Amino acid sequence: MKTRTFVPEKLDVAALAQDAASLSGQWPAASLERLADAAAPEAPASGWPVLQWSLAGEVRQPKGGKAQTWLHLTASGEVALTCQRCLKPVHEAIDIDRWIRFVETEAEAAELDVDSDDDVLALPRHLDARELIEDELLLALPLVPRHEVCPEPLPLADDAEDAEVEERPNPFAILAALKRTGQG
Structure with a gap:
């Protein structure tokens, strides 16, 4: 019997499930353009570790129902994003373990x-x-x-900006003074 060859970029999910076959591999993070766009500027995706992934097909036969095609997807990697507190790179581990019907x-x-609770998609000819x-x-x-704790202290507002804020008169204080002089 001839074994089928499966290619991730043009995957026949139904055939993968019928054969109870699996695929696995790794890709450089920079090769996934949309993911690479999320990178912190100081830590581009080209410096991230490779992303590991695997796919396994399965046909499930529920009692009294028709056969169901399932795909088990796992992936893991590490990304560097911009911390929203200190604006420095923060490394985040990502682990995915999903069943898709x-x-x-x-x-x-x-x-x-x-x-x-599982993801449900329409079966394409090639995925x-x-x-x-x-x-x-x-x-x-x-x-x-x-x-969790930023590596450097958070930047504070410049002292010059603080001094400028203090020099500006309070508009309500001016209004109160006008009110007093108008009544006197």
Whole structure:
């Protein structure tokens, strides 16, 4: 029997599941452009460790139902994002472990996705697994990256700015003075 060769950029998910096959590999972080765009300027994606990933197909046969196509996706890596407190690079580990169910139509996927904890997608003829993995990595990024404790003290406002604020008269103090002189 001839074994099939699977390519992540043009993956036949149904065939992968039927063969109970798996794929794994690693990619340089810089090769995933949208993920690389999230990098802190001082720590570009070209300096990040490689991203590890794996895909495994599975067909599940529920009792009394039709066969279901599933894809198990795992990925891990480390990214460097900009800390929202100190604006320095913060290194974040990302680990993904997801099961994705594939169904025949977009309508069926939308209907099942509402009720399911698992991701449900319409089964494409060919899936770009690289794009799917990058999407999952992007979704796993922290919304507000920050250090637990910033490595340097947070920058304070310049003393010159503070002095300028102190020199400006308080508009309410001026108003109170006008009010007093108008009553006197």
